[in-house]
Amino acid sequence: MGRPRKQLGSLDAETAHQAVRWIRIAARTIASALDDDAFTEIWAWLSDDHQDALQALTKGEPCTLTVHDSRTTIQWTAHPVRYLKLSTRQGINLPACVEKYAQPQEQRE
Numbered sequence: 001m002g003r004p005r006k007q008l009g010s011l012d013a014e015t016a017h018q019a020v021r022w023i024r025i026a027a028r029t030i031a032s033a034l035d036d037d038a039f040t041e042i043w044a045w046l047s048d049d050h051q052d053a054l055q056a057l058t059k060g061e062p063c064t065l066t067v068h069d070s071r072t073t074i075q076w077t078a079h080p081v082r083y084l085k086l087s088t089r090q091g092i093n094l095p096a097c098v099e100k101y102a103q104p105q106e107q108r109e
Contacts, residue, residue, distance in 0.1 A: 013078070016054055016057035016058045016078075016080075017054065019057060019078040020050055020053050020054045020057065020063075020078070023050070023053070023065060023076045023078065024046055024050055026076065027042050027045065027046055027065065027067075027076070028046060030042075030074070031043060031046070034067065034069050035069050035070050037068075038067045038068060038069045038070075041067055042065075042067050045065055053065065053078065057078055057079075057080060060080050061079075061080075062077060062078065062079035062080070063077070063078050063079075064076065064077045064078075
């Protein structure tokens with residue numbers, strides 16, 4: 001049979017609602033192809049349990065939905081990522097520390 005294959009993918013979402021909506025769409029798309037137990041599990045998440053995931057993401061906590069079919073395990077994980085938005089040096093409201101750093105120089109060969 002060989003080693004199990006893993007397939008990974010990712011999606012950027014700007015809000016907790018967008019992340020949960022993407023998981024719900026993907027889960028609903030594959031639900032009819034799952035065995036009865038997995039279908040029941042995923043349908044419960046789609047119906048009500050997704051609200052827990054939404055609350056967790058809103059609080060800054062990760063959430064995971066894992067479904068085990070007869071031969072396959074499918075897992076969605078969403079977690080918040082905090083980052084600073086980038087600004088150009090021509091921006092109006094630049095931080096005070098911007099003058100401390102020189103303009104980047106062209107790379108020399």
